[in-house]
Amino acid sequence: MNLRRFTPSSPLQPFIKEFLIIETDSGTDSRVIPDTTLVLSFRYKGNVLRAVSEIKDTLPASVISGIRRSARSFYYTGGTSNLLVVFKEGGITAFSNMPAHEMFDQSISSDNLFLPAEIREVLEQLADADSDSGRIGIVETFLRGKLDGDPPDPLIGHVVRLIRQQNGIVRIKDLASSLYISQDPLEKRFRTQVGSTPKQYASIIRLRNLIKKYPSYSSLTQASYDAGYFDQSHFIKDFRQFTGQAPKDFFQSSRYW
Numbered sequence: 001m002n003l004r005r006f007t008p009s010s011p012l013q014p015f016i017k018e019f020l021i022i023e024t025d026s027g028t029d030s031r032v033i034p035d036t037t038l039v040l041s042f043r044y045k046g047n048v049l050r051a052v053s054e055i056k057d058t059l060p061a062s063v064i065s066g067i068r069r070s071a072r073s074f075y076y077t078g079g080t081s082n083l084l085v086v087f088k089e090g091g092i093t094a095f096s097n098m099p100a101h102e103m104f105d106q107s108i109s110s111d112n113l114f115l116p117a118e119i120r121e122v123l124e125q126l127a128d129a130d131s132d133s134g135r136i137g138i139v140e141t142f143l144r145g146k147l148d149g150d151p152p153d154p155l156i157g158h159v160v161r162l163i164r165q166q167n168g169i170v171r172i173k174d175l176a177s178s179l180y181i182s183q184d185p186l187e188k189r190f191r192t193q194v195g196s197t198p199k200q201y202a203s204i205i206r207l208r209n210l211i212k213k214y215p216s217y218s219s220l221t222q223a224s225y226d227a228g229y230f231d232q233s234h235f236i237k238d239f240r241q242f243t244g245q246a247p248k249d250f251f252q253s254s255r256y257w
Contacts, residue, residue, distance in 0.1 A: 001028045001076065006136050012143060014152060015091035019136055020084040024076040033071045033211070033243050034204050036160075038087045038100060038195055040064050040110060042119075042139065044126035046080025050107070062110035062119045064092075066103030067196040067204070071244040083126060083135055085143070089160045089201075090153060090193040095146040100195030118142070155179070156193050159186070163198065168206030169228040172198045207242045211250075220247050 006019040017037060024046070041063050049056040051073040059074075076082075092100055096113045110119050122142050129135045159179070163170055175198070176183040190198050210227040217223040221232070229235035236247060243250045 001030065004132060006132070009140055011147070012140060015088055015094045015147070016143070017086045017088045017091075019139065020082075020086060021132055021135065022076075022080075022082045022084065024078060024080045026078045028076045030074045030076060031071055031244070032074065033208070034068045035208070036067060036089060036194075036196075036201055036204050038064065038066055038092045038103060040085040040087070042083045042085075042123055042126055044081055044083065044123050044135075047077045048080060048082065049075040049077070051075055059107065060109040060111075061123055063107050064103060064110050064113055065107040066100065066105065067194070067200070068105050069200065069203075070241050072107075073244070083139060085139060088152070090156055092195070093193050094148060094152075095143060099192045101191040104195055104200075114146070153189065153193055155181070155186075156190055159190060159198065160194070160201075163202050163205055167209045167227070168202040168204070170202055172202070203238070204242075207239065211243075214251060220251075 002023045002025075004021045006021070007013075008016040008019060029051075043059070043061045043063075048059045050059055056075060090100075098113055122138060125138045126135050129138060159175065162175060172187070173183050176186045179186070187197055190196075190201070194201060196204075206227050210223050213226075214223055217226070224232065224235040227235075229238075239247050239250070
C-alpha cells in the first residue's frame with residue numbers, strides 16, 4: 001500500500017487537515033483504528049471491501065465516514081486508487097448541513113451530502129487525471145464550490161485543543177465549568193460539529209496517544225496508568241473495542257493507520 005499526504009490550499013486549511021492518496025498494486029488488507037475526524041473518500045480505480053466478521057461487501061465509490069468507536073477492516077483489491085479528504089474537527093459543517101453526529105459509527109454514500117451527478121463527475125475527472133496534483137486540484141475545486149464560508153465554532157475549537165493538551169484525560173463536567181457553559185449545551189454543540197460526544201472524542205485521543213507513545217513505556221501496565229486507567233480489565237476492554245485486538249496482540253503484529 002502506497003500512501004501519500006498533501007496539504008490543502010489556504011482557503012481550505014481552516015476546514016481540512018490533509019488529503020491522502022492511497023494506491024495498491026496487489027490485494028491488501030488494511031486496519032483503520034478510530035480517529036477524531038470525518039473522512040470523505042473518492043475511489044476512482046479498483047474496489048474497497050469492508051470486512052465484517054467473515055462477510056465482505058463493496059463500499060460505494062464515494063463515502064463519507066464519521067467518527068467511530070471501534071476499528072474497521074478493509075480489503076483493497078489490486079490496482080485500487082483512493083483519494084481521501086481528512087476534515088479538521090468541525091470542518092465538515094462548512095460543506096454540509098447534515099449534523100456531524102448523524103454520521104457517528106457510519107460510512108454512508110456521499111450521495112447523502114452532495115448531488116449524485118456531482119460525485120460522478122468528480123470520480124470521472126479523477127480517473128482521467130494523470131498526476132497527484134491534478135487530482136488534488138479536482139477535489140479542491142469541488143470543495144471550494146461547496147464552501148459556505150462559515151468559520152469553525154471558536155468555542156468548540158478551544159475545547160478540542162484543551163482535550164488534546166490533556167491527552168484525553170479530562171472530566172467533561174469540569175471542562176464545561178471552566179468555560180462557564182453548562183455541560184448539556186456544550187455537548188450538543190460539540191456533537192453537531194465534531195461528530196461525537198466530548199467524552200467519546202477524549203477516549204479516542206487517550207488511546208491513540210497511548211499507542212503512539214507505547215515504545216517509550218517499560219510495560220503495558222505503565223502505559224495504561226499513564227493513560228489514566230487504574231483498572232486493567234477496563235483498559236483491556238476499551239483497547240480491544242478500539243483496535244479489535246488485545247493490547248499484546250496489537251503491538252506485536254498489527255498494521256494500521
